[in-house]
Amino acid sequence: MGRITLEAVTKRFGDVEVIPPLNLDIEDGEFVVFVGPSGCGKSTLLRLIAGLEDTSGGRILIDGRDATDTPPAKRGLAMVFQSYALYPHMSVRKNIAFPMRMAGVPQDEQDRRIASAAKALNLTDYLDRKPGQLSGGQRQRVAIGRAIVREPSAFLFDEPLSNLDAALRVGMRLEISELHNRLRTTMIYVTHDQVEAMTMADKIVVLRAGNIEQVGSPMELYRAPRNLFVAGFIGSPRMNLITGPEAGRHGAATIGIRPEHIRVSATEGAWQGRVGVSEHLGSDTFFYVEDTGLADTITVRAGGEIDLHHGDTVWLTPDMGHLHRFDVQGSRMA
Amino acid sequence: MARVASTRAKVGYTVAAWIVALVIFFPILYTIITSLKTEQEAIAGFNLIPSFTLSSFEAVQSQNNYWRPFTNSVILAVGSTLLALVVAIPAAWAMAFSPTKNTRGILMWMLSTKMMPAVAVLVPIYLIFLRTGLMDTRIGLTVMLMLINLPIVVWMLYTYFREIPGEILEAARMDGASLRDEILYVLTPMAVPGIASTMLLNVILAWNEAFWTIQLTTTNAAPLSAFIASFSSPQGLFWAKLSAASVMAIAPILIMGWFSQKQLVRGLTFGAVK
Amino acid sequence: MATRQTQGLARLMRAPAIILLLIWMIVPLGMTLYYSFLNYNLLNPASVSWAGWFNYQYFYTDPAFFAAIRNTLVLVLGVLTITVVLGIAIALLIDKPIWGQGMVRILIISPFFVMPPVAALIWKNMIMHPSYGVFADIARAIGVQPVDWFAQYPLTSIIIIVAWQWLPFATLILLTALQSLDGEQMEAAEMDGAGPVSRFIHLTLPHLARAITVVVLIQTIFLLGIYAEILVTTNGGPGNASTNLTYLIYRAARLNFDIGGAAAGGIIAVILANIVAFFLMRAVGKNLD
Numbered sequence: 001m002g003r004i005t006l007e008a009v010t011k012r013f014g015d016v017e018v019i020p021p022l023n024l025d026i027e028d029g030e031f032v033v034f035v036g037p038s039g040c041g042k043s044t045l046l047r048l049i050a051g052l053e054d055t056s057g058g059r060i061l062i063d064g065r066d067a068t069d070t071p072p073a074k075r076g077l078a079m080v081f082q083s084y085a086l087y088p089h090m091s092v093r094k095n096i097a098f099p100m101r102m103a104g105v106p107q108d109e110q111d112r113r114i115a116s117a118a119k120a121l122n123l124t125d126y127l128d129r130k131p132g133q134l135s136g137g138q139r140q141r142v143a144i145g146r147a148i149v150r151e152p153s154a155f156l157f158d159e160p161l162s163n164l165d166a167a168l169r170v171g172m173r174l175e176i177s178e179l180h181n182r183l184r185t186t187m188i189y190v191t192h193d194q195v196e197a198m199t200m201a202d203k204i205v206v207l208r209a210g211n212i213e214q215v216g217s218p219m220e221l222y223r224a225p226r227n228l229f230v231a232g233f234i235g236s237p238r239m240n241l242i243t244g245p246e247a248g249r250h251g252a253a254t255i256g257i258r259p260e261h262i263r264v265s266a267t268e269g270a271w272q273g274r275v276g277v278s279e280h281l282g283s284d285t286f287f288y289v290e291d292t293g294l295a296d297t298i299t300v301r302a303g304g305e306i307d308l309h310h311g312d313t314v315w316l317t318p319d320m321g322h323l324h325r326f327d328v329q330g331s332r333m334a
Numbered sequence: 335m336a337r338v339a340s341t342r343a344k345v346g347y348t349v350a351a352w353i354v355a356l357v358i359f360f361p362i363l364y365t366i367i368t369s370l371k372t373e374q375e376a377i378a379g380f381n382l383i384p385s386f387t388l389s390s391f392e393a394v395q396s397q398n399n400y401w402r403p404f405t406n407s408v409i410l411a412v413g414s415t416l417l418a419l420v421v422a423i424p425a426a427w428a429m430a431f432s433p434t435k436n437t438r439g440i441l442m443w444m445l446s447t448k449m450m451p452a453v454a455v456l457v458p459i460y461l462i463f464l465r466t467g468l469m470d471t472r473i474g475l476t477v478m479l480m481l482i483n484l485p486i487v488v489w490m491l492y493t494y495f496r497e498i499p500g501e502i503l504e505a506a507r508m509d510g511a512s513l514r515d516e517i518l519y520v521l522t523p524m525a526v527p528g529i530a531s532t533m534l535l536n537v538i539l540a541w542n543e544a545f546w547t548i549q550l551t552t553t554n555a556a557p558l559s560a561f562i563a564s565f566s567s568p569q570g571l572f573w574a575k576l577s578a579a580s581v582m583a584i585a586p587i588l589i590m591g592w593f594s595q596k597q598l599v600r601g602l603t604f605g606a607v608k
Numbered sequence: 609m610a611t612r613q614t615q616g617l618a619r620l621m622r623a624p625a626i627i628l629l630l631i632w633m634i635v636p637l638g639m640t641l642y643y644s645f646l647n648y649n650l651l652n653p654a655s656v657s658w659a660g661w662f663n664y665q666y667f668y669t670d671p672a673f674f675a676a677i678r679n680t681l682v683l684v685l686g687v688l689t690i691t692v693v694l695g696i697a698i699a700l701l702i703d704k705p706i707w708g709q710g711m712v713r714i715l716i717i718s719p720f721f722v723m724p725p726v727a728a729l730i731w732k733n734m735i736m737h738p739s740y741g742v743f744a745d746i747a748r749a750i751g752v753q754p755v756d757w758f759a760q761y762p763l764t765s766i767i768i769i770v771a772w773q774w775l776p777f778a779t780l781i782l783l784t785a786l787q788s789l790d791g792e793q794m795e796a797a798e799m800d801g802a803g804p805v806s807r808f809i810h811l812t813l814p815h816l817a818r819a820i821t822v823v824v825l826i827q828t829i830f831l832l833g834i835y836a837e838i839l840v841t842t843n844g845g846p847g848n849a850s851t852n853l854t855y856l857i858y859r860a861a862r863l864n865f866d867i868g869g870a871a872a873g874g875i876i877a878v879i880l881a882n883i884v885a886f887f888l889m890r891a892v893g894k895n896l897d
């Protein structure tokens with residue numbers, strides 16, 4: 001079981017309110033991702049759930065029981081830290097065994113769980129090494145192994161992949177998703193990488209300055225961002241935001257259109273501009289179109305083979321079905 | 335720079351460095367040599383080749399009862415260090431892992447107590463020791479040495495503990511470790527190298543302390559520093575014997591010191607230079 | 609991590625060290641202050657009376673006091689100058705590629721581990737003795753009259769001994785700092801056409817500033833309390849020529865049994881140490897983190 005409920009949870013450091021009263025429901029077995037810009041309070045929120053920080057107000061319920069004042073060791077949660085936080089003086093085996101040793105799990109059961117975690121995480125050959133003799137990805141796996149063997153009611157991850165290189169990051173991302181599919185245990189995952197958020201989450205929580213801006217599935221957030229902040233944050237490359245007369249024509253203060261929802265033509269279309277930088281990724285090409293009179297640049301996604309060059313004139317046509325309209329306060333209009 | 339020239343330069347630097355090193359080391363070297371001479375040789379002018387006799391060492395031991403001050407030195411140095419660690423480890427732990435906004439101030443204040451000149455409290459300490467019967471006792475001196483080195487011990491441990499990432503302790507807490515487990519299984523093993531070097535440095539400092547040991551002892555509790563200081567009186571005009579006594583007083587600590595060079599820098603600079 | 613439980617515990621764990629040091633600071637200092645206003649001589653312990661400022665006046669009018677202050681300053685500044693200048697030079701030298709660097713370091717650091725009475729004895733008898741010392745041997749070998757160091761140059765002799773003891777410390781710290789100097793920065797400067805001298809002045813010295821500050825601070829703390837070296841060699845003489853403040857107070861307390869006078873001296877020493885500490889802390893505070 002791993003149902004976590006936050007009721008008006010508040011956190012102040014001195015006079016600074018980092019988390020204003022915040023409510024959130026996390027269902028058992030859900031993969032929840034906290035995203036938001038740096039300093040918005042993602043780690044703080046996670047540490048409040050873990051019990052590593054005291055709340056300044058509100059209640060935290062784990063499986064319906066009030067855990068607000070329960071010490072971290074008693075909450076039945078496991079955490080994977082950004083720095084991995086492996087015990088440097090213990091072998092991999094001892095690291096993984098540590099939480100079981102603390103819980104008084106019998107030795108043969110410990111061995112069994114270590115063996116199966118090591119197998120699942122490809123660590124069998126490294127069990128007798130010290131963390132200092134492992135690569136970043138291996139350390140990451142040990143940290144996850146240490147979390148798994150406790151059989152916690154929920155896993156907490158604080159930017160676990162941010163110290164890995166790009167290729168490894170993709171691999172580990174898949175492994176963690178697979179782990180979730182296999183265990184079906186609640187996972188709360190902090191990142192500021194919106195690709196991780198989109199690909200891994202059942203539910204994304206977008207935070208800004210300690211406030212929840214929107215909660216929903218990745219596709220909900222992609223299709224119907226509730227405000228400009230979420231619109232700008234979810235999706236890559238970012239949504240084009242256009243203000244001024246063009247927005248007014250659609251009865252909005254701001255309109256947004258994603259790069260993948262704009263058609264490009266060398267001959268005809270709604271908006272005219274000039275090709276600036278273009279990025280050829282092979283499968284796709286991103287054009288940064290200038291001098292449209294709408295915004296500084298408009299980002300457009302086109303097929304990989306399209307033949308346009310720096311300085312060429314292009315016409316852009318937005319797909320009206322995917323146009324987002326926002327009012328003066330930045331909220332989504334129906 | 336061409337390779338050939340750099341080899342020549344290396345020879346030059348090496349010769350210069352060795353000359354400097356030998357000049358600096360010379361007084362110690364000459365004392366060691368003299369300790370291996372007979373008394374006649376010792377005053378017979380400059381001579382680097384002794385007759386390698388151990389008679390002076392034997393004489394110092396039999397006539398001056400060398401072992402009592404030696405034992406005292408060991409007890410005082412080790413005892414005061416252990417005592418200081420018992421008090422300092424929890425304090426440094428708390429300041430490193432649970433800092434408050436006063437922590438920096440407290441540390442600076444501790445450092446400042448080290449700046450109080452010992453002589454300023456000579457009178458009251460001397461009188462207290464006289465009246466309470468602590469004068470010339472090992473226990474009294476152990477406590478004194480503990481107190482004067484306590485700030486350095488706290489500082490050193492603090493700088494070592496600070497290097498243990500807080501996340502590891504949090505991980506232990508998440509893993510279900512109680513405070514006792516956390517200290518026993520996670521913190522202590524990680525802190526052992528730091529504690530060991532703190533201990534080493536403090537033993538050296540306590541062994542070489544030569545103000546309070548001279549002021550507060552006469553015979554019973556006198557460690558080597560007080561024992562050696564008594565040689566300044568005329569009986570010390572036996573060069574070889576004097577050298578033998580000196581060598582015995584510094585040898586253990588010299589050897590310990592050679593092993594603690596790196597920690598020494600951090601320790602004595604309160605972590606400011608690493 | 610700063611949760612309520614740990615904070616209560618942390619307070620408890622800090623307490624013993626803080627309380628001990630607080631007592632260690634306040635009680636003896638308070639007693640010293642009290643005694644400094646008493647006529648109190650251990651030779652005549654029955655007649656203790658209130659002395660007012662007499663002990664301070666006595667100290668202030670005693671020519672030995674000014675000699676001691678002067679000697680203290682000369683000793684501290686002399687040793688600091690020698691150790692910092694030579695320390696930089698030696699550190700630069702052994703930072704170069706040399707054969708046997710480990711052994712060289714061990715030889716150079718050794719004097720630091722020699723306890724002060726032994727250091728003083730070695731220099732007094734082995735090196736500086738007017739008839740049997742190495743210096744005397746050298747003098748005779750080149751045909752000049754040997755110098756009676758402790759009679760003719762008592763303070764200089766003590767400065768030499770103390771500098772010998774502290775030179776290793778300065779060297780080791782400066783060497784450590786030097787080794788953390790960025791090699792690429794040096795190479796960049798070399799590419800920019802900076803010669804060895806200007807590289808030393810514009811890169812090495814500023815890099816060493818912090819280490820030098822630390823050396824000065826820590827040595828000053830210890831140098832103000834120099835005692836055993838004087839006791840073993842000159843006993844503060846001839847006259848007051850090598851008496852520093854520490855030794856003067858020691859003499860008042862232990863040889864003249866003048867508790868009141870020594871206490872007044874102690875308070876003066878505290879004030880002086882605080883003045884020095886104030887400037888040092890300010891300098892160091894700027895230089896440390």
Ligand SMILES: Nc1ncnc2c1ncn2[C@@H]1O[C@H](COP(=O)(O)OP(=O)(O)OP(=O)(O)O)[C@@H](O)[C@H]1O
Pocket residue numbers: 013018036037038039040041042043044045192
């Ligand atoms: N112990 C603390 N004391 C005071 N302020 C803190 C403390 N910890 C965090 N903060 C502040 O709380 C805010 C939120 O910090 P938090 O670490 O939760 O951000 P984050 O969203 O995890 O950022 P990042 O993506 O950079 O990790 C920041 O402004 C930070 O400065």
Ligand SMILES: [Mg+2]
Pocket residue numbers: 042043044
């Ligand atoms: Mg964070």
